[in-house]
Amino acid sequence: MTQPTPLPTQLSPTATAPTPPSDRGDRRTSLVVLSRFLRHRLAVASLIVLTLLAVCCFGASWIAPHPRNAQNLLEASQPPSAGHWLGTDALGRDYLSETLYAGQLSLAIGLGVALLATLVGTTAGAVAGYLGGWADEVIMRVADLFMIVPPIAVLAVSLQGLGPSPVTIVVVLSSLGWTLIARVVRSQVIQLRHQEFVEAARVVGARGPRILVRHLLPNLTGLIVVNVSLSVAMAIILESTISFLGYGIQPPESSWGNMLTQAAGVIGTDQSYLLYVPGMAILITVLAVNFVGDGLRDALDFQGRQ
Numbered sequence: 001m002t003q004p005t006p007l008p009t010q011l012s013p014t015a016t017a018p019t020p021p022s023d024r025g026d027r028r029t030s031l032v033v034l035s036r037f038l039r040h041r042l043a044v045a046s047l048i049v050l051t052l053l054a055v056c057c058f059g060a061s062w063i064a065p066h067p068r069n070a071q072n073l074l075e076a077s078q079p080p081s082a083g084h085w086l087g088t089d090a091l092g093r094d095y096l097s098e099t100l101y102a103g104q105l106s107l108a109i110g111l112g113v114a115l116l117a118t119l120v121g122t123t124a125g126a127v128a129g130y131l132g133g134w135a136d137e138v139i140m141r142v143a144d145l146f147m148i149v150p151p152i153a154v155l156a157v158s159l160q161g162l163g164p165s166p167v168t169i170v171v172v173l174s175s176l177g178w179t180l181i182a183r184v185v186r187s188q189v190i191q192l193r194h195q196e197f198v199e200a201a202r203v204v205g206a207r208g209p210r211i212l213v214r215h216l217l218p219n220l221t222g223l224i225v226v227n228v229s230l231s232v233a234m235a236i237i238l239e240s241t242i243s244f245l246g247y248g249i250q251p252p253e254s255s256w257g258n259m260l261t262q263a264a265g266v267i268g269t270d271q272s273y274l275l276y277v278p279g280m281a282i283l284i285t286v287l288a289v290n291f292v293g294d295g296l297r298d299a300l301d302f303q304g305r306q
Contacts, residue, residue: 036299043295046288053285057103066094068101069252077271086277089262099277102254106236109169109255113235114228116174116238121181122224126212129189138199140186141177151176151238156247163249169242173235181227185220192216222300229293233286242280256282 024184038044056063065085072092080087086095128139139175158172192198193216201211217224242248243257244264251258256278263274 031244033299037295040295040298042291043298046291046295049284050288050292053103053281054107057100057107057119060097060100060104064094064097064100066097069093070097079270080273087271087273089274091159095274095277098254099256100261102256102259102278103281104235105166105249105253105255106239106282107168108199109173109239110232110236110285110289112166113172113173113177114231116170117177117231117235118181118224118228120174121178121227122217122220124178124187125182126189126217128211129186130193130208131214132190136186139182143182146176147179149176152242152245155238155242156245159242159247164248166249167251169239169248173238177231177234181224181231184223187218188220188223192219199298222296225300226293226297229296231287233289233293236282236285236289 026246060068070093072088074092075084076090076092078084078088078092084096085096086099088093089098103155124139124143128136154176155169159168191210198215198250201215206214206258229237239248239255240257240260243255246261249255249258251262259278260275263271263278266272266274
């Protein structure tokens with residue numbers, strides 16, 4: 001007579017528990033995203049350029065050959081040389097050092113605006129898309145109002161009234177730049193809120209805030225990351241524009257836009273390199289940020305080709 005198959009016994013203390021499927025899935029997803037991003041050679045090269053630029057600017061205290069605003073009128077308006085790789089300005093300041101120190105402020109403003117605008121826009125769009133009804137109408141009408149306002153004009157007026165401080169620039173640009181991400185997040189949340197995993201969360205007792213934070217927003221991570229990268233470029237361009245017009249950062253503080261303003265009088269002279277250096281810094285940064293954003297968008301687009 002055949003003996004019945006014994007029931008499985010309890011695992012021994014030395015047995016290794018299997019890795020939860022969710023952890024393995026998250027790890028595989030991360031590896032797929034990294035692999036797809038690394039295949040985007042232009043994005044990888046741009047990320048390296050951005051990293052080097054950020055290290056040089058924020059580490060200017062150790063890297064820059066001369067201190068900030070170190071003036072030597074005996075060496076004013078000197079062309080590039082062994083002692084001053086990018087020459088000197090009208091006050092005798094080393095232009096390479098000033099460019100690195102100015103980059104600290106330009107990059108900090110760009111990153112601050114991108115993070116704050118994305119935070120506000122993501123929150124507003126998620127709430128509007130999930131709640132719908134009157135909340136959606138109010139938030140979207142406010143977004144429409146901010147979208148029709150010309151940002152440069154508002155920024156110029158705000159800086160005249162509140163003072164040209166970096167904090168004011170970040171707050172004003174963030175208050176104008178949250179509308180686009182809010183609309184995109186709202187449309188995605190509307191599509192996701194009726195999916196099966198959201199209904200399952202409601203069945204087990206999850207409430208609105210938990211569903212948004214734990215179930216909906218993680219599905220929008222790629223969209224949010226790409227928006228942050230592209231918002232950095234937008235903020236740097238707007239800050240440089242307003243500083244070039246004379247309403248932005250004022251001496252003794254300096255940004256790349258402020259340096260363009262100070263070098264405006266050398267166009268057509270043998271010192272025109274003073275205009276090209278900050279201009280190239282802005283151009284390289286904006287192009288690199290946009291290429292990184294393109295690479296992240298392709299890497300996080302799981303509906304495309306794997």
